[in-house]
Amino acid sequence: NAATAPADHHAALLALFEIADVSSRADLKTDILQELERQRQLLAPLRDNPAIEHEALDSLLAEVDDVSERLLAQSGKVGAHLRDNEWLMAIKQRTALPGGVSEFDLPAFHYWLHLDPVARQRDLEAWLAPLLPIHEGLSIVLRILRENGKTGRHIAIHGVFQLMLTTAKVAQLLRLSLTDDLSCVPEISANKYALNIRFLGIAGMGRGAVYDGDVEFDLMFCNL
Structure with a gap:
């Protein structure tokens, strides 16, 4: 079950900021797309190999195609929706300071932390959703890498x-x-x-x- 306490959602937001920083590289999406395409070209000819488990291969190729399409459909930099959110960026800026997220400095943030957990969860999922294709693309590449040796x-x-x-x-x-x-x-x-x-x-x-x-x-x- 997902943790829903205010402290849990505070920690989730900090992790989201870290993900946004890492994913802000301009070439990240391009690198993932290129690697997915390279893997697709390597995997597709294996359909002619009778020793290959074709159901697993077809499932993996379908994953590659699906994630590639979703990445191509995204415009702009990865995580731009977070960096364009002034409220989130104000919180992010204060998290770099010791004691910077006190009720005095960020009253709106503490108001959010005391909303109904379902509302906070909904916000977190909305902020995370545009990053999921990057996560899924990296997961596919890492899975192939870890199994190839x-x-x-x-x-x-x-x-x-x-x-x-x-x-x-x-x-x-x-x-x-x-x-x-x-x-x-x-x-x-x-x-x-x-x-x-x-x-x-x-x-x-x-x-x-x-x-x-x-x-x-x-x-x-x-x-x-």
Whole structure:
């Protein structure tokens, strides 16, 4: 169930402002459209492959076409409807200041926070709706990326692992998985020559030391 308390909707509005900032890049929509079209051209010929699950492929291609059409139908910059809303921008400006969203500074905002939750939810959904095609386009691209790669089993000796990188090991995304019973978390760093992973033991809220035991994990190199 959706959270409907004033504090929840306050947090939702802050997240919406962050999304608006990220999506304000002029080339974001173009980049997503180009990548969706590239994926469509790569996927469509697979219909002739008998080893492919055609129902899943057709469903994915339909998603790509639907989101592409909705993105093309949008005019102007992504998130312009938020930046053109003076009331929202006044709130956004004040959120950058410590204590800037007090009742004294933003009485209209606090009036909104105490409206019926259904009314606030309706407003949030209206502000979010024009951003959904961007979200759905990115979700498709990321889903394809995360599923496109090879997984290998590795062991970090005493919590440390290094892998020298070659052209065959270049990745746009790494996926690492390990069993839930290990009380450690991975810390990953890389350059064009090597990938380094250290597993740190959990030490409350502080930074843990390198895990003393051997850690078996799966690593997937993902590429579009």
